[in-house]
Amino acid sequence: MKNSHAVWEMLEAKRDQFFALSDRVWDTPETNYEEYRSSAEHATLLEAEGFRVARGIAGLPTAVMGEAGEGGPVIAILGEFDALPGLSQEAGVAEERPLVAGGNGHGCGHNLLGAGAMMAATAVKDYLAANGLKGRVRYYGCPAEEGGSSKGFMVRAGVFDDVDIAISWHPAPFAGVNNPVSLACNEINFRFHGRASHASAAPHLGRSALDAVELMNVGVNYLREHMPSSARIHYAVTDTGGHAPNVVQARAVVRYLIRARNLPELLDLSERVRKVAEGAALMTGTTVTDEVISGDANLVGNTPLEALMHRHLEHLGAPQFDHADRQMAARFQETFTGEDIASAFERFGLKLRRGIALCDTIFPPESGNGTLVGSTDVGTVSWVVPTVQMRGATYAIGTPGHSWQLVAQGKLPAAHKGMEHAAKVMASTALDLILDPALIEKAKADHAARLEGTPFVNPIPDNVNPPLPEGRHE
Numbered sequence: 001m002k003n004s005h006a007v008w009e010m011l012e013a014k015r016d017q018f019f020a021l022s023d024r025v026w027d028t029p030e031t032n033y034e035e036y037r038s039s040a041e042h043a044t045l046l047e048a049e050g051f052r053v054a055r056g057i058a059g060l061p062t063a064v065m066g067e068a069g070e071g072g073p074v075i076a077i078l079g080e081f082d083a084l085p086g087l088s089q090e091a092g093v094a095e096e097r098p099l100v101a102g103g104n105g106h107g108c109g110h111n112l113l114g115a116g117a118m119m120a121a122t123a124v125k126d127y128l129a130a131n132g133l134k135g136r137v138r139y140y141g142c143p144a145e146e147g148g149s150s151k152g153f154m155v156r157a158g159v160f161d162d163v164d165i166a167i168s169w170h171p172a173p174f175a176g177v178n179n180p181v182s183l184a185c186n187e188i189n190f191r192f193h194g195r196a197s198h199a200s201a202a203p204h205l206g207r208s209a210l211d212a213v214e215l216m217n218v219g220v221n222y223l224r225e226h227m228p229s230s231a232r233i234h235y236a237v238t239d240t241g242g243h244a245p246n247v248v249q250a251r252a253v254v255r256y257l258i259r260a261r262n263l264p265e266l267l268d269l270s271e272r273v274r275k276v277a278e279g280a281a282l283m284t285g286t287t288v289t290d291e292v293i294s295g296d297a298n299l300v301g302n303t304p305l306e307a308l309m310h311r312h313l314e315h316l317g318a319p320q321f322d323h324a325d326r327q328m329a330a331r332f333q334e335t336f337t338g339e340d341i342a343s344a345f346e347r348f349g350l351k352l353r354r355g356i357a358l359c360d361t362i363f364p365p366e367s368g369n370g371t372l373v374g375s376t377d378v379g380t381v382s383w384v385v386p387t388v389q390m391r392g393a394t395y396a397i398g399t400p401g402h403s404w405q406l407v408a409q410g411k412l413p414a415a416h417k418g419m420e421h422a423a424k425v426m427a428s429t430a431l432d433l434i435l436d437p438a439l440i441e442k443a444k445a446d447h448a449a450r451l452e453g454t455p456f457v458n459p460i461p462d463n464v465n466p467p468l469p470e471g472r473h474e
Contacts, residue, residue, distance in 0.1 A: 001315050003127070003435065004428040008316075010130075011123035011420070011427055018122075018423070019416045021045055022115035026091070026410045029083030029104035029111075032148040033468045035062040038081040042114060042141045049122050051139065058157035060150055060466060064141040065159070066118075068125035072134035073440055075124070075430045076160065076385070078168040078378065079117030080110040080145045089407040094331040096404045105407035109171030112394055112410065114141060116169060116419040120426035127431060135434035138163070142377070147187060148467060149294035151377035152460040155384055163385045164440050165305065165433050168378055169422040171415070172391035173399060174348045175319055176363035177310045180301030180382070180389070183232065183259035184266040185375040186459055187293040190216065190277045194286040196250035206248025210241050212284040213252045219276035220256070231269055232259040255293070259375055262298045263383075263457055293467055295459030297380040300450055304442040305388035305429075306365050312428045313362050319393050319421040321358045325414040329357035329396035332405055341398035348391075358414060359393030383456045386443040388429070392422030 021041060028037045039055075039062040046053045051066030087105030088098040106112075121139035128135055140159075144150040154160065170178065192213055197206030220233055227233075234257045241249025258273055260266040274290060281288040321329075333341065345352045349367030381387055395409040395418075409415055433439050 001312065001428065001432065003431055004312065004315060007123050007127045007427050007431050008424045010126045011119060011424055014122060015119070015420055017045065018115045018119040021118070022111045022416070022419060023411050025081050025111040025114065026106050029088070029106050031083055031085055031104055032144040032146060033060065033062055033466065035082050035143045038062070039064050039141060039143065042079070042081060042118065045118065046139060049125070051125070058154040058159050060143060060153060061468070062143040063150060063154065066121070066139045067136055069128050069136040070134065072136060073164040073434055073437060074136045074138060074162055075433055076138045076140055076163045076166045077117045077121045077426060077430065078140050078142055078166055078381065079114035080142050081114040082110055082144050082146050082148070084108060084146055084402055087402070087404055087407050089404040091408060091411040093408055094335055105404070106410050107402045107404070107407050108146065109394055109406065109410060110145065112171050112415055112419045113169065116392065116423045117426065119420070119423040120430065123423070123427040124430050124434070128434070133434065137430060145377055147294060149296055149377045149380070149460060150466065152295055152297070152380040152458060153466050155380050156458055156460060156462070160381060160385050165443060166381050166385045166387040167389070167426050167430055168387070169390045169392050169426060171394040171418065173344045173393060173395060173397040174350065174359045174363050174391060175393040175418070175421060176313060176348070176367060176391055177306045177365045178389035178391050179366050180299040180306070181373050182299040182379050183230070183261060183373060183375045184263050184296060184298040184379065184459060185257060185259040186266060186270050186295040187255065187257050188270070189238070189291045189293060190254050190256065191289050191291070192252050192281060192286045193288070194248070194250050194284065197248045199246045199248050203248065207285040208248050209252035209286050210249040212280045212286045212288065213237060213254045215283055216254060216277050216280035219280060220273060223272060223276060227269055227272070228261060228265060230261045231265065233257070233273070263459065264454070266459060267457065292461055292464050296375045296377045297383050297459055299376065299379040300382040300387070300447065302386045302388055302443050302446050304439065304446050305386060308432060308439060309388050309390055309425060309429045310365050312425045312432070313390070316421065316424055318361050319359060319418050321414055321417060325412070325417070326357050328412060329414060332396040332409060333357050333398055335405055336398040336400070340400055344398045357396055359397065380458065383451065386447040390422055390425055392418045394418030
């Protein structure tokens with residue numbers, strides 16, 4: 001780790017431009033596959049920093065990649081920049097105050113995620129150039145993580161085929177190596193087709209698609225008792241077939257998000273949900289078709305990479321927040337419940353500590369109870385490339401995910417400091433891998449052993465196109 005301080009100094013020299021990038025992306029929050037301004041901001045800075053830039057990779061208009069260096073191993077550092085709908089919020093204000101009614105907001109910190117990942121990649125690039133070293137570092141700007149599964153489409157297109165190691169991070173209340181546990185998932189539209197009729201004069205002639213949706217939901221609710229306890233199923237009715245109660249609805253659509261511990265369990269559970277849909281159609285005399293919208297694989301861990309990243313975290317130490325940072329975080333904590341705060345400690349396997357507003361320690365590897373988890377399209381990458389992620393402490397402990405409070409903290413000094421802390425760990429971890437190819441071989445051996453006997457099946461079928469706005473496909 002003797003090279004860590006040198007690459008950290010290079011990172012510090014350029015910190016302000018990446019803080020500014022993060023803030024600009026925060027200012028223009030864009031959702032799934034509509035991140036045109038955010039993607040352009042990332043591409044512009046990549047070009048200014050001397051990366052070889054490719055736009056629209058994998059046929060995704062807002063995906064961007066920048067590469068630097070020659071020969072040697074290829075280290076990918078993954079970033080994101082998509083926002084969430086309905087979370088518009090004024091920055092730095094500890095009360096709900098939307099900037100735009102119903103507008104978007106960075107409720108998962110992806111403005112920080114993308115800028116921090118590029119910050120790390122730039123520091124590695126600068127170190128390799130300054131020391132005349134072989135090796136390539138790539139920054140992947142990945143859109144639509146929030147339900148769009150862009151990395152799954154990127155994997156399918158082969159953009160990671162020559163990558164040796166992938167590194168990423170995510171904003172969080174605590175700092176440490178991410179416990180590589182997530183749920184594989186599929187998002188599926190079930191479209192029911194029936195027959196319209198006058199609901200009073202001729203109800204016997206109608207076949208209600210909306211009844212079929214309701215019966216499907218009842219059937220899936222009974223299924224919950226007989227599926228693995230780690231699995232999750234959520235739904236939203238996206239088309240009720242109209243607003244007139246005196247017309248039997250000839251169409252209706254329900255969208256299901258099905259999650260399971262791993263890919264084999266996901267494939268099995270998805271088929272069971274399809275059977276329930278077929279049963280609902282049979283009971284109502286309707287027909288049903290289904291369409292996969294997106295899908296993520298579960299995360300595949302990598303012990304050598306996680307141990308390496310943890311060593312760099314311990315070497316760097318906890319994020320250095322000051323008194324003003326902690327005071328501001330305490331103001332936000334006043335808007336949380338006690339359960340919010342306790343749940344944050346529980347999720348990261350830490351003992352509850354009262355009166356602590358910001359992270360002041362490094363949580364140990366494989367922390368957490370492994371049950372309070374969601375899904376991420378980084379999981380799909382981790383099946384084809386040895387992958388490691390860290391959590392970077394960027395907001396008050398107890399901040400609910402996907403909330404106005406998280407949006408409000410996205411431009412605070414503490415968020416910038418947590419982003420820089422994560423970028424330093426990713427940069428020095430990447431540099432160690434380039435300087436010591438034996439570390440890469442150990443990671444690859446671990447990856448191969450974990451997947452032995454379990455072939456990769458992309459949860460996004462080959463015939464599914466990315467859900468681009470206005471049907472754009474490139």
